[in-house]
Amino acid sequence: MFLSVQWESGNRLERLEKVLLHYEAVFSAWDENRLAGLLAVMDDGTMTAYVHYLLVHPRYQGYGVGSCLPGI
Template structure:
């Protein structure tokens, strides 16, 4: 059975294994930065199969007018078991009073479907525009 925790206290080893499992190498190349990012987040929800970290989502923002879902990842062996949906629901419930809930992600059909099924609308389908700039 999967258990869920809201905590920023996560070991480097657990984080590295999870992020590597989804091939997010840019995060694992600098674990110090990842740990600081986790620490500076508004909230972090993690999913556990006993003592194995199998999912994580984290939110940044001011917590009053805007939140940004920065990371939502689930170990490939645990995908399609509603873990991501449950973690996202926990975050959305925690910040239900916040008007703007934003995220930036890959434009792949499975990803688009996941977020649309969880109440998000892509900027290309609404009356907003999204901009981003990477280093």
């Protein structure tokens, strides 16, 4: 997913996997067995939350995938 949108972090899969495990919430959008979108949310546990990653595979951009993910 990260490489499909030309993000360098896609070249560091082990590190990326470790980071994603520490987010408060990670949501994904699928087209059968293809990952179409990814949303990762961080928060401070009390009051503040923010979207850290929102990626939509180029094949699915313009179809509302990002707006269908929770919290968007």
